[in-house]
Amino acid sequence: MLLRLLRTHLRPYAGFLSMVVVLQLIGTIASLYLPSLNADIIDEGVAKGDTGYIMRTGGWMLAVSLVQIICTVTAVYYGAKTAALFGRDVRAAVFHRVGEFSAREVNQFGAPTLISRSTNDVTQIQMLVVTTCTMLVAAPITMVGGIFMAVREDVGLSWLVAVAVPLLAASIGLIASRMVPQFRRMQVNIDGVNRVLREQITGIRVVRAFVREPHETQRFGEANANLTDTAVRAGRLMALVFPVVMLILNVSSIAVLWFGASRVENGTMQVGALTAFLSYLIQILFSVMMATFVMIMVPRASVCADRISEVLGTESSVRPPTNPVSTFTGRGDLVFEHAEFQYPGAAEPVLRDVSFAASPGQTTAIIGSTGAGKTTLISLVPRLFDATGGLVLVNGVDVREIEPDALWERIGLVPQRPYLFSGTVASNLRYGNPDAGDDELWEALEIAQGKDFVAAMPDGLDSPIAQGGTNVSGGQRQRLAIARALVRKPEIYLFDDSFSALDLATDARLRAALAPITADACVVIVAQRVSTIVDADQIVVLEDGAVVGKGTHDELLDTCPTYVEIVESQRSAEEAA
CATH class of the missing domain: 1.20.1560.10 (ABC transporter type 1, transmembrane domain)
Structure with a gap:
């Protein structure tokens, strides 16, 4: 060697x-x-x-x-x-x-x-x-x-x-x-x-x-x-x-x-x-x-x-396509067809036979208990993992056949653990779009409910951010990560439990501000709180990696026992509080 x-x-x-x-x-x-x-x-x-x-x-x-x-x-x-x-x-x-x-x-x-x-x-x-x-x-x-x-x-x-x-x-x-x-x-x-x-x-x-x-x-x-x-x-x-x-x-x-x-x-x-x-x-x-x-x-x-x-000598399990597709029609159509994912050596797959469609102009929510496979499901879209079975389609094309840069340009991901890089507020937001001007950054911060605390910093957009964002709170990190995705203005927004550190009032204001901005985009939200997704056009309920319910909030209350159990558990917690 x-x-x-x-x-x-x-x-x-x-x-x-x-x-x-x-x-x-x-x-x-x-x-x-x-x-x-x-x-x-x-x-x-x-x-x-x-x-x-x-x-x-x-x-x-x-x-x-x-x-x-x-x-x-x-x-x-x-x-x-x-x-x-x-x-x-x-x-x-x-x-x-x-x-x-x-x-x-x-x-x-x-x-x-x-x-x-x-x-x-x-x-x-x-x-x-x-x-x-x-x-x-x-x-x-x-x-x-x-x-x-x-x-x-x-x-x-x-x-x-x-x-x-x-x-x-x-x-x-x-x-x-x-x-x-x-x-x-x-x-x-x-x-x-x-x-x-x-x-x-x-x-x-x-x-x-x-x-x-x-x-x-x-x-x-x-x-x-x-x-x-x-x-x-x-x-x-x-x-x-x-x-x-x-x-x-x-x-x-x-x-x-x-x-x-x-x-x-x-x-x-x-x-x-x-x-x-x-x-x-x-x-x-x-x-x-x-x-x-x-x-x-x-x-x-x-x-x-x-x-x-x-x-x-280690080849990535996510391999570039042999004949990559870089141009295609459509804007933000996301479809899962019998998608499956299993880790090497695991006895059971993490995801099994997951099928649903998320269209532009709609908000699709994914909810389920801890370990149900929600984050893994979201990760299949930007190819952080590749599905081991079935298909994940963006604009009708298998993500494994799309030119990686062309795929990532259409996706704005806010991960479950929002990570900020050492630098400034502006440099972190420009990860989404290096050419974005200050006006665009302030606009994204306003939508993400982060304008007030950034404006209160000594240097505003030029205020320093420590590695990992350790000099700001968890809620501020989440809002900066959301603003970073908004600066990109993608076709598909993937919010992986991105509102968990926000209080209910801030959560409601943020979702209200997001609605007009994402009106023409496909929005997929992974959430733990029912209040965050109650107004979603479609809610997908996962249990042990499988889809056990799909529909609106009212429909799932009548047809999905797992969803009813989640709603009741959160309602009981709120009453107890």
Whole structure:
């Protein structure tokens, strides 16, 4: 998965990668040439007292060092740029794929893990790319070139290279192999911390209302402790790497000086060659260390790549039509023909054989007990879910065959949980119509009974809205969400229990103001209160996902026991109040 992800998203930057490889090659060759020049200065210049030779060779060393610096800096720049562009592309790919998901896939993964995969996981792979460009490319070149140059300096000491390199690689490889499961657990624990933290921030009012701060503190402490323990175990293994490297490096250096000194004394090796051999051995071991350092990052990046690929490889259950219909006649005709919906693996369908028609100029209400499938039914229209049986038709065309943008342009949805985005009142209302002017926004607010409280805000339409609309009340959120749908001026209005947080007087004023605006549109209202839908042209009663009654208020009182039970229960509650 990691290689596939890298190959797919690094292909556009092959030119940058080629430049990095070439620059690293030149810089590495230059670095390998420096110990040889230094040996020549010691053996030819210092030993013979030839100042001119020392100056000439020293000048060459400065020139070679300058080339090495320029090549290394440029290679690191392009490597970092490539990694940043790679991270940008992967994040964009994950974001767009999640944007294509239906509610089913979003619920399947969960918001916390989708956030982690889009941020932390991508960052881990991006770090692997940048370290690969700056270290892993140079490491094999340095290793091979260093071995060649070391053997060229003195064949008699080359056995030290043959012992030190495999010993270092095996030691770090053993440590890295034990780090793989720790990194895998770490990513899961990061998801756990994100999940608990997100729940606590989102539900802070509930936590405080039920005085559950100690319990939530304990939950977060457990999730945090699990992550900490895993990170500490992985950190301890990583902490072993540097001491092991330094131990083998220092022991190898001592061995070179020990065995090399006797060769210098015997006259079979010069002092400059000994220093050059020691430099090459250090370069070789450091190249092994750099390579293994990158390889240590591979297991964690591989886990992250698997998680990202899982998101990118998941197809939405709501698929775009093969031959999309973008133009059709009619204005807001909505028909359900034997519609059915069943979640994967569920024993029973949520909706069964639902059939009714909602026409323009009419208000169709859907009522039923909790869990009857009202919200799921509404969600089939904008294709938040796709019906698993039957048909949902808009203007006589199956919604699954309509161009998605053309479908959504005709729908104004006010969800059961009205969500507001961080920004201003105006920016939230313009989600319905980005080109709407201030006059249109005020008109929509007036109809939604939100003009007064927005006008009372310090900056009016430019007043800030916090993420989720947490700085306004539940009723104000609902009215802003209704105004957002009104700004769109769609053919079909879907109100999913959108009046539940309003008092009866505000509810009545809002419905009265809506009537002339939605006179030519199809209006579907999901409601719990009978008073909200008593004047509807058609009321559909759902029970256990099936239609058990259909008609006006008066007709249902005579023909539908379930509706009578709902009316009586609310009437009893009002009398008791």
